[in-house]
Amino acid sequence: MYQTTKRTRLGRLPERGVYDRETVHAILDEGFVCHVGFVVDGQPYVIPTGYVRAGETLYLHGSTGSRLGLRPGDQVCVTVTLIDGIVLARAAFHHSFQYRSAVVLGRTRLVADPEEKDAALHALVEHIVPGRSAEIRPGDGSELAATAVLAVPLEEVSAKVRTGPPKDDEEDYALPIWAGVLPLTLTPGEPEPDPRLDLAIPVPSYVAAWERRSPALRQTAG
């Protein structure tokens, strides 16, 4: 369990709050794009970027020229949101999303050690497209120098999960209105080869069979 703090305890719908490591890790491992919030001159900025979890560390992909990459040591909030569906209740008020989200608060650390940085970038590619990292040309010195990797420790963490059917007011269940959940999933289409690709090179199986949710997760979440 992650210890709750004043900053991670949910004020709103606390029954949806989840703090166990297993659930938090599962959310972070299924997602691959996070939204990072940071503050410059009192103004919050929120930018999407790729990430990977390694143990109790989150590695964020950045660029040395970006606002985020330029400011290691900043307080950040990293949020990962998985939208699993739309919850259609009989009452407007009870409409909702089926979702799982994780929120990580902490300070970024610029990953300077070349070995840690290399391992993090390798893990990042492998997290997003398992099987890919063994095939590609690894980064050279100048590419690694142009990439900023930021680490955020998984210490102050919370998750929020909504599952199950709509919850309407008792008197509304008699209304002749369809209610239920429309499930949503991020689905891969047909891989589109680079126009400059030698077409003798087949689509790798890890691309053709890419899917985000593990069979285990599908089972648990229905």
Added chain:
Amino acid sequence: MYQTTKRTRLGRLPERGVYDRETVHAILDEGFVCHVGFVVDGQPYVIPTGYVRAGETLYLHGSTGSRLGLRPGDQVCVTVTLIDGIVLARAAFHHSFQYRSAVVLGRTRLVADPEEKDAALHALVEHIVPGRSAEIRPGDGSELAATAVLAVPLEEVSAKVRTGPPKDDEEDYALPIWAGVLPLTLTPGEPEPDPRLDLAIPVPSYVAAWERRSPALRQTAG
């Protein structure tokens, strides 16, 4: 065109920056979950929530008990990200996402006028599930009171778009590595009726045929 400011001008990959209203509106109208960043005691928070655009105003769904709902007038950053695919290059460094994102900076205004609030909530439901708002039981007084709607003007706005095939270094094109784009779309599954639903009530066509991208958009974006 939205006027660029020091805060919305892209430092990183400026060629991906887009400021025309049409593109920004299209991104905001296709998405339905945004990530809102705000600051409390120097700590940024990023939370997902539903939203709708009406003209040059973004309406965010909140709750009066949430950190966000409690703090109208705050500086926020509202980011909407659409992930269209994974870009698989020959070099690790050139891997990327196909994406369209919009970033709105501004101050929230608590929507207090009952008519504006009602219209915004109606538009919100209709934005997420077109056709739904005519069928459901509208919010009553106490439900409306428990819902916070925050408005953010579309004034300081930027978008970032990546399309097209991977861009590798010239010497890498000869490598025997598959390269291309794996397209991703948010796809609806079979609607799951509420276990308490009278099964004589059929799935409405606006649920069965729900899709996010308009045919026009599909055509443009391939």
